[in-house]
Amino acid sequence: MRVVVWLTEGTWRGCVDAAAQNLPPDASVTLLHVTPSDVSEVAEAATAGLLGRAFPRHRPARHLDEVADRAGLEILAAAATRLGRQEAELLHRRGRVEREVVGAVARDVDLLVVARDGDRSRLGPHSLGHTTRFVVDHAPCSVLLVWPDEPPGLESIPPPPPPPLLPAPASPVNIKPRA
């Protein structure tokens, strides 16, 4: 059984713990972290917007890429220690996060472990942010969806809508069977 555990900042511990509890001992585990490429692009775009400043000393993009990559590798290392499986593979990618994750599970992967990262104050569809939503919708394998912390109670689901005030439409007309 091949399993990919997708780690993101803030929620990775929940994923690692779920993997440690639920996966069979012989599963081959890959820990995946994707560094978004668009963060340094945003910083770069802002400097491009400053008309007329050459800034020979400051072109932040490359430096920021290095910092972000290092942070991603640190998460992977911490997760491997927490998981406690010697043979776990560490995979670090950079790009559009949702595409990279789907790409990483495209072949020969049986299970993807993903954490919910949206509104986790109540049970419901908003508990998936749009990147996670894309991954869950597009992953060509089974998905284990993890509450990274204590899930909210059933009472967080809003009550069903009240019954309509108008009387229910009349029951369909019985068509007499043909003689």
Added chain:
Amino acid sequence: MLLGGTLVWVVIRPWGWPEAVFAVPAAVLLLLLGALPLSQAGDEIRNLGPTIGFLGAVLVLADMADRYGLFEASAAWMASGSRGKPVALLALVFAVAAVVTAVLSLDATVVLLTPAVLTAVARLGLRAKPHAYACTHLANSASLLLPVSNLTNLLAFSASGLSFARFGATMALPWLAAIAVEWTVLRTFFASDLVGRGEPQMATSRPVPVFACAAVALTLIGFFVASVLHLAPAFAALGGAVALAAPALVHRRVKVRDLGRALDIPFLAFVLALGLVVKAVSLHGLSSLVGRVMPSQVSLWSLLLVAAFAAALANVINNLPAVLLLLPAAAAAGPGEVLAVLIGVNAGPNLTYVGSLATLLWRRALRQRGEELPTAEFLRLGALTVPPVLLAATVALWASLKLVG
């Protein structure tokens, strides 16, 4: 045509040459051809001179503050102050980015604060995107407060006829309104990126550069004192820059060459040359065209119209040329219109960042370098923030004009 050429040159910057390489010859050519009479050019240079001095002093001040470690220290303070909570961190980033932009100009936020913040966020183990957008968005929309906050404000400041203190008092409400709108939109938009808990123990602590903080705070007070004494606020900026640079020079922590680089003379020359080129363009008909667009009396509706028009123009040709083009007509209409133009040209660029002409060329440059194009998120967030920021800030300006007069 020379204006167009200058703008295209500025964006492409062939062989990495400074922007001034085209703008200065373009201005000289206009003088030689007689398209810009010498007397008019002299007036424009006299007008822009103090502004450019002010700009130079602020550039050096911000660069020196960086060398004293002000930005790294503030990023470390934000990281430990947030205790690893992403929403608390975003709130601190908002506060610091708004203050840095207001006092040390948007350049300081984009070039010096943003990398420091992103490094601190990465060390905390949190997602960087909301904080990156907070810095870059606030660099534009929080640059409304003071004349020093944005080069566009500096250019408009003398034309508006307002004092430094009056400018700040009138723009305080619009500034707060813009920040509040940005907060609401970014907090909601990035809700799923502001999750979990970072590692505050990973945040490195930095000694607070007390001297640099004090010098910047005193410079800020100096702006207002100078304004009360009817002195040019550029002197306060100069004082702050000298106070920071002199000890660093004496202790040989910086060289004179570093100061020269911080001063960025090609940039100052570019601003002057751009001013002359735009002056020539407005002499040949554009200003009467702009004057016709400008409404004749101040009402909430007219201010909104001016801000929206300025924002649109800033997105087509970038905000520096836009403010230079709109300024003469706005100044003739009154300080309210000048400030409305500033709301438009300062907050507007969040829509496309570089102006649409520039965005097109910049995207082409990115593609040539084999880099990915920015996501649609970038533009979507602009479309979500800019219209409400313009609306809220302009309504606040209108209320402020009624209150402050």
